[in-house]
Structures are given as structure tokens and as C-alpha cells.
Amino acid sequence: MQKVTAFAPATVANVSCGFDILGFAVDDLGDKVTVSLSGNPGIRVTKIEGDKGKLPYEADKNTCGVAIHAMLEQMDFEGGLEIELYKGLPLGSGMGSSAASAVAALVAVNRLLGNPFEKKELLPFAIEAERIACGAGHADNVSPALLGGFVLIRDYHPLDVIPLNVPRGLYCTLVHPHLVLNTSDSRSVLRRNVSLKDATTQSGNIAGLVAGLFQEDMSLISRSLNDVIAEPSRSVLIPGYDEVKEAIKAAGALGCGISGSGPTIFILSPNEEIAWEVSRLSQQVFEKIGLPIDLYVSAINTRGAYIIEEEQ
Numbered sequence: 001m002q003k004v005t006a007f008a009p010a011t012v013a014n015v016s017c018g019f020d021i022l023g024f025a026v027d028d029l030g031d032k033v034t035v036s037l038s039g040n041p042g043i044r045v046t047k048i049e050g051d052k053g054k055l056p057y058e059a060d061k062n063t064c065g066v067a068i069h070a071m072l073e074q075m076d077f078e079g080g081l082e083i084e085l086y087k088g089l090p091l092g093s094g095m096g097s098s099a100a101s102a103v104a105a106l107v108a109v110n111r112l113l114g115n116p117f118e119k120k121e122l123l124p125f126a127i128e129a130e131r132i133a134c135g136a137g138h139a140d141n142v143s144p145a146l147l148g149g150f151v152l153i154r155d156y157h158p159l160d161v162i163p164l165n166v167p168r169g170l171y172c173t174l175v176h177p178h179l180v181l182n183t184s185d186s187r188s189v190l191r192r193n194v195s196l197k198d199a200t201t202q203s204g205n206i207a208g209l210v211a212g213l214f215q216e217d218m219s220l221i222s223r224s225l226n227d228v229i230a231e232p233s234r235s236v237l238i239p240g241y242d243e244v245k246e247a248i249k250a251a252g253a254l255g256c257g258i259s260g261s262g263p264t265i266f267i268l269s270p271n272e273e274i275a276w277e278v279s280r281l282s283q284q285v286f287e288k289i290g291l292p293i294d295l296y297v298s299a300i301n302t303r304g305a306y307i308i309e310e311e312q
């Protein structure tokens, strides 16, 4: 094998009440990475498209290179690798773009080198890349980007990642306001201490959301989409957030939250029809505000990252 191209999807991290421990993947949106064997030793990023020139080519700063370096440290590989990154996700959007780059790179290299690791074993290398890009080694973007579906990170030390059930019919609407909110900045506004009352409320909602996913109980999912830890500090950074939250209730959506560290808003709906209706309502909210947005409607992606092309 000489060259492999892989795709990794956009993801919604936190999923309201699950700060740093819950995430899910969406369809179609994501990053592509091509990795080739090279006669020159070392890891080189040779092409980046779709980033408007904003991302680093230094392999120790680009999440593709950081992830691959972390992987190669665990194996005996003396050769060279060349990386081409094709960004399909806006930067600092809340859709896990740093994670998608890292995961697509890892899946491609793993295949290129003969699958030395199981898919789940790639996660620690992707988390290392998130640490560089976001200032924190959170796994709630890279886990669903790699595995697909909904994922719970039960623990980080040691890493314990649990795939969850995806209820039939569940749809997601993503509302991406045209503003940048880098994860590291969005993490800096969070409270460092949580009251016992808030911890109890958050735990109940996390348990309720997980139970609702497995029982496919849309009402329980809806009641559980409540975040008392990150949202109060972060929603003030997103114009229109409160208006969207209010507007979707009458349409029958299950609820909404900040996608990852924002500014993208995710809205969960029990079917595709309501997902499109809340997309329309969100458009109206932001037209009134005068802030351009991108809108996406997607089923939950249960596939995760995958190989697109291989060349001998």
C-alpha cells in the first residue's frame, strides 16, 4: 500500500449535559486526509485545502501530524509519511474540526501500515492531537468521529469509551453562526467549581439522556437536554442562542444545546420533518439578528470514520 485516503465526520460534543463525556457524529460533513509513504524519513504536511490558509503545516502543530506522531511512537516505523488535509469543516465552529483532521489521519495511516491497531486503540493518539489544538485532551469529539453514533466517555484515566444506542428517527439540525469561537477560549470562561446542587442536576440529566437513548424514549431525552454547567457561561457568547432555544419548543423539537465549545447550536428532533422545521425557524431568528448562518440537517452518523480510497 502506497497511499490511503480516509474521511472523518463532524461531531457534536458535550450534547448539552455531558460536558467532555458525551458526543455524537453527523452525516456528510467532515475532513478528508490522504497519507502516502515517502522515501524521506519523518512526517510532512504537504497540502492543506479548505482552511483559507489558517492551519499550520508544521507536523507538530497540525492535528494530523500530532496524532500520527503519537501513533508512530508506539510502533517500529522508520519510514516517512506525507499528509494531505482537505478541510470540510469550518474552523472554531463547534463541529469538531480539529478532531476530524486527527481521526481521518489516524484511520488512513493505520490502513497504510497494515492495521497495526484496532479502531478504538487509535483514540489516545487523537486525544493527544486535541490537547495541542484545544489546550485540553477531551475525547468527546474524537470518539464519535472515529466510532460513529453516540459515545460516552465514562472515564479518561484509564480511557473507558462506551458506544450508546442511536434511537430510530432521531435527527440533528446544526445552526452555525458565522463567527469563530476557539475551543481554548470557550473553555477559559467556564466555572472551575460546581455546586452540589448543580452536580446533582447534571448527573441526573446525563443518566436520563443515556437511559433515553437506550429506551428510545424521546420525552426522556427531551427532559434530559439541560446543561447547568457549561451553557450558562458559554451561551452569552452566542448571539441568538436563547431565541433559538425558545423558538424550537413549539415545533416539537426535543431540545438544543451548544455544539462542543460553540458557536454552533445543535437541535435534536424526533423526526426529519421537525428537524427541517426548526432549521427554518432558526433561519428566521438569525435573519432578525442580521448574523449569517449555515444550516445542516442530518441523521445521526452511525458509521464514523472510514477509508475512501487506497492505492497500491
Ligand SMILES: Nc1ncnc2c1ncn2[C@@H]1O[C@H](COP(=O)(O)OP(=O)(O)OP(=O)(O)O)[C@@H](O)[C@H]1O
Binding pocket: 011, 013, 055, 056, 061, 062, 063, 064, 085, 090, 091, 092, 093, 094, 095, 096, 097, 098, 099, 101, 102, 133, 134, 141, 181, 182, 183, 184, 259, 260, 261, 262, 263
Ligand atoms: N488540522 C488542524 N490542525 C491544527 N489545528 C486545527 C486543525 N483543525 C482545526 N484546528 C484548530 O483547532 C482549534 C480548535 O478548533 P476546532 O475547529 O476543533 O473547534 P471546533 O470546530 O469549534 O470544534 P469543537 O468546539 O467541537 O472542538 C481551532 O483553533 C482550529 O483552528
Ligand SMILES: N[C@@H](CCO)C(=O)O
Binding pocket: 013, 014, 019, 020, 021, 094, 096, 138, 140, 141, 183, 186, 187, 230, 259, 260, 261
Ligand atoms: N467538551 C469540549 C468539546 C469541545 O469541542 C468543550 O466543551 O470544551
